[in-house]
Amino acid sequence: MDDTSRQIRFTLNGRPVTARVESHLDLVDLLRRFDLFGARESCGQGLCGCCTVLVDGVAVSGCLTLAQLVDGRSVTTVESLDEGGALSPVQQAFIDEGAFQCGFCTPGFVMMTHELLKENPDPDEAAIRDYLAGNLCRCAAYPEIIRAVQTAATRMKTAQAA
Amino acid sequence: MNVMRPMPAGQVGRSVPRLEAREKVTGRADYVHNLVVPGMLYTKVFRSTVPHGRIVSIDTSAAEAVEGVYRVVTGEDIRKVVPEPYYGPAFHDQPVLALDKVRHVGEPVAVVLAEDPYVAAEAVQLITAEYEELEPVFDEVEAVTSRAVVHEVLKPAGTFPDLKHLVGRRDTNVALDYQLRRGDVDAAFAAADRVFEHEFRTQQTMHTPLEPMVSLAIPGHESLTIHTASQSPSFVRIEIARLLGWPENRVRVVVPHLGGGFGAKLYIKLEALVACLALLVRRPVKLSLTMEEQFYTISKHASTFRIRSSVKDGKITGRRCEVFWNGGAYADIGPRVTQKSGFTAPGPYDIDNVSIDSYALYTNRPPAGALRGFGIPQLVWAYESHTDLIARELEIDPVEFRRNNILREGREQATGTAMKDAAIEAVLEDIVARMDWSKPFDRGTGPLRRGRGIAIGFKASISPTTSVAIVNVYGDGSSSLYLSTVDMGQGSDTAMAQIVGETLGIETENVKVIHPDTDVTPYDMATLGSRSTFHMGNAVKLAAQHARDQLDALARSLGLPPGTNYGPKDLFKKKYGMQAGNIVGVGSYIPDYKSPDPATGLSDNVTPFWMIGGTGVEIEVDTETGHVRILRMVNAVDCGRPLNPKIVETQLSGAALMQLGFTLFENMEYDNGQVTNASFADYKIPGIHDLPARIENDIVEAEQKSGPYGAKGVGESATFGVSPAIANAIHDAVGVRLTEMPLTPEAVFRAIRAQKG
Amino acid sequence: MRGFELVHPASLGEAIKLLDTDDPTVRPFSGGTALMLMMKAGVFQPSRLVDLGGIEPEHAAVEATGDGGLKLGAMATLAQVERSADVMRVAPVIPRAMKRLANVRVRNVARIGGNLAHGDPHMDLPPVLSSLGGEVAVTGPAGERRIAIESLFSGYYETVLSQGELIRQVILPPQRGWASAYMKCTTRSADDWPALGVAVSLKLTDGAVQDSRIMVSAATEKLTRLAAAEAALEGAQPGEAAFARAADAAATEAETIDDARGSAEYKTELLRVYVKRALAEAVRNGAVQ
Structure with missing residues (x-):
């Protein structure tokens, strides 16, 4: 097998990093090398959302992203949300509404909810369902997830107004 | 006599947020999925492509030639570690890797071990096998009378008391027939106004836990540690020890959070395979299934x-x-x-x-x-x-x-x-x-x-199944609960901590739950069938009562009059002169049962x-x-x-x-x-x-x-x-x-x- | 997945040079969502992937044309098209279809060109864009040509594109006066790939159907234009009776296929229902002004 690896530089949760990366490596496996396990491969087909991360501020499925292609870009994972020690309003709302059971899909839902509320700070239930339709929860905490998104939206609006 | 601080109102019946909530929303919860240890080899499984057949030959040479492949292992190699490599909770019918016969498409036949999982996945595609195909049977009703026999001889396991009656038979696909006869059905039918008869069918489905099945075995000096996404750590230990002919205490089974189970991760799934591989190559071996492979597993x-x-x-x-x-x-x-x-x-x-x-x-x-x-x-x-x-x-x-x-x-x-x-x-x-x-x-x-x-x-x-729990009260009055119930998302950690809190009169949030580690946590039959709240719940309550009784006895031995408002911390300090000591409460529960x-x-x-x-x-x-x-x-x-x-x-x-x-x-x-x-x-x-x-x-x-x-x-x-x-x-x-x-x-x-x- | 060469041309011309080979293991890589699936499943093992992410930014432009049509650069992401005010004005059926197309993350990275070039009959955009009369501008070693999207697909996961040819742009003709709708039907979970997709576009003049385009996807081996259904509508007053005639014609002419989402027979019946419903929906949506 030829050596198809290459040195890449990118920004990871705000910090510049470098890595030697094989051409076939995907972004989830690259993040594992940085001990970041919040994005995780489950279905391996971009359908469950467990591997959601942001690349240049846009949500992508890490399992469908070639690691070499994040060269020069900015990658943000769920671990960035509480870097200051405090939970994000979305994370807190997920806890308060009990919006998970096993927790394996939760980082993906949390990341997608942040993206939804960035685009649409006041989503109705239909908009929540449409936006989160690409994330699967086998424990089926969907009713609680919808409530968590609504709670987070309300709190974020209130905080904004204050 | 109450030696506790005033009891916080109603630990039980309170919607306590899950104790592990913060770890889960931040992506920091531990799953076996995340685990990497030094020297670890990754495993990829080569699977049967025929539903029923005799293995004629397996050619692993091309896979072995791939750069980076550590070793390729077949069923015959497994026999070097375990001469009789068959496992199962009801029958010892499942080989660690196929031997002689394959019985379903997707059955593990060989594995590739490599330091790079991509290499293992690449090499496994180069393995070939030749089978002499046998007539298969797929339908459950046809299986009763089919000429196709999946297992020539049945080998009951005898592990669980409720399955003691299973008997070994030849040339049948009927693993068990349970009969119940009450009253006289024929007479009832004869005397009825109307008789109704229907047939209903259900299809085969899969649990698809989002954390696909995963196990990691680490060989030690005459010992073995298995980190596994399992709902039944105690069973895994007993069954692996049986396969190896070891005492239980040489096998350690550790289970962190599970990314869903729903019954998929019960009894033995990947554990026997990684255990045998780790002992065979003397290195840590991890096997992570893909979503697809789960469908071939259970x-x-x-x-x-x-x-x-x-x-x-x-x-x-x-x-x-x-x-x-x-x-x-x-x-x-x-x-x-x-x-x-x-x-x-x-x-x-x-x-x-x-x-x-x-x-x-x-x-x-x-x-x-x-x-x-x-x-x-x-x-x-x-x-x-x-x-x-x-x-x-x-x-x-x-x-x-x-x-x-x-x-x-x-x-x-x-x-x-x-x-x-x-x-x-x-x-x-x-x-x-x-x-x-x-x-x-x-x-x-x-x-x-x-x-x-x-x-x-x-x-x-x-029923009848056993649960054992330990409540450990430390020198500063804080406490931990040791149990082998697996919280796969159902919230058992939180519920069990609530029982401890209620019984000891402390806040649920202050009880630490120690996740299953068979070196540390006591026996539990398994986390299945909605049994934990009742069985383990009773054991936890008994353990907490046991701890409370000992605290009461300690207070009495220190000459404190009944009603004294002394917390455990004060008792320990008074007893040992400093922050020291433990009170260990143990509870064990098995309900009554009568075999049919x-x-x-x-x-x-x-x-x-x-x-x-x-x-x-x-x-x-x-x-x-x-x-x-x-x-x-x-x-x-x-x-x-x-x-x-x-x-x-x-x-x-x-x-x-x-x-x-x-x-x-x-x-x-x-x-x-x-x-x-x-x-x-x-x-x-x-x-x-x-x-x-x-x-x-x-x-x-x-x-x-x-x-x-x-x-x-x-x-x-x-x-x-x-x-x-x-x-x-x-x-x-x-x-x-x-x-x-x-x-x-x-x-x-x-x-x-x-x-x- | 084994290692491969990943190259990053800076221009479309350079990309085409890199793709100019008979080797089928050399493929262009745009959003990569579909290709990654095939690579992970082991059904496609590339020797070289040509990353189109670095080519001239003009190929990702989305803009209205002066005559009331649209030009969509092939490298525009689906999300970009979904959010474009021009697209919303000229062809609102596109953003409406986007809401239930794949998922947000796929739409964020998948490109219009790659989506079409993949040839997957279960995709939503081929029926939508073809019902709008869309064409693709295709560039290759032999120069540029235009292909109507309805003629782009030659079979199940097959297109008429030659090795080395790239879709450069999607061109939609003026939409003024056309009323459009897209409806799809899933038969398992709501977010499944469709068992059937129906896209219709109607031009109404003086209360009668002057022209129409009716496309079916997913239920057939490839995107199919339903000429008999269109003929049944020609000159008719829009309404239940005419739509039922068109639906029956559609059910007769379409060659539906069996798969896990349903039998061919069932899909034919679904088609009959959905053609009717989509036509009614198009009338309700009204013509683009």
């Missing part, structure tokens, strides 16, 4: 249920049940599913004459085991569809017909065990009231027709408690396309007194929605034994758009007097009624009856067409 039984009932004066007088369970190629826990579900096959009705035959069959499909309900959802699907059909034929309101026949408190259920703390009526009446059953119902217009349906079911617990009489299947004590669940739905059928939309779903259960109402509610909607997927569309499809839709692209599970427009979950007022603080299990109860409630509602809406799951739009459409002629 599934939910497909089933056929023939049910025949006699009715006289509106009362069911006799019922004959014949249930065929498609167990796939290896028994796994199928025999227990067959027997335990057999107990309640006639449903929650008071019937004097009952005959039950429940058969566990081997076939050449991937193995079937436990999946959220242990067979009960398949049974309720049949008997509650049947109940509705009878009511319709007799022109009696289906709710009224159920009321006339319902099994009331104190009455003997089919097995001869009396119903106790079983709020069957309350569950039915709760749903009826919620749905305003007696009020007129909007039946829709044009192509959209509406209907509603109700179904109730019940389940006996898995082998001849009649009867016993006056088959279960320590009953789980009750029911569902009502209002639906809309698009008569032009067959699409069914769930407008409203009402789930109700008797779970005794809920320890944590919010977590219970999440369990109810989660269970009901999972069963909704099994009801409407989930289905493992086959082409000559090959699953053709083994991925989320083609095996669809419910997403957020599949959530009913309205979903309500009710916990009925009840108490399980023998349970910890009145509680009992609940993880499965809300699955029971979902499938038949929907089928009954479809019948109500458009007048057609589906008897085979899943209830796809095409099936509904075809039934409507057939009805129109």
